[in-house]
Amino acid sequence: xxxxxxxxxxxxxxxFIIGNRNGENPARGYDYVEGGVANDRVIDTVNLYTAGxxxxxxxxxxxxxxxxxxxxxxxxxxxxxxxxxxxxTEFL
Numbered sequence: 721x722x723x724x725x726x727x728x729x730x731x732x733x734x735x736f737i738i739g740n741r742n743g744e745n746p747a748r749g750y751d752y753v754e755g756g757v758a759n760d761r762v763i764d765t766v767n768l769y770t771a772g773x774x775x776x777x778x779x780x781x782x783x784x785x786x787x788x789x790x791x792x793x794x795x796x797x798x799x800x801x802x803x804x805x806x807x808x809t810e811f812l
Contacts, residue, residue, distance in 0.1 A: 723754075727755075757790070
């Protein structure tokens with residue numbers, strides 16, 4: 721499997737997020753991607769950096785104040801077929 725795991729909100733993560741937002745699809749070379757969510761805790765920093773209102777060092781300092789809330793993206797159906805099993809549905 722070709723996996724990409726971001727363990728922190730770092731420069732590589734930031735460029736990956738910006739690439740996604742610009743439609744570059746940087747995940748296309750991977751079967752599985754995991755890393756921090758670009759959520760409301762960090763999105764202002766991402767937007768300020770993208771707009772050129774914050775340099776990379778300042779953006780990374782701001783991002784380092786947050787512990788990533790991870791998400792995963794499985795891009796290869798074979799992974800799902802091999803490792804995931806439907807266990808039913810619950811209604812509450």
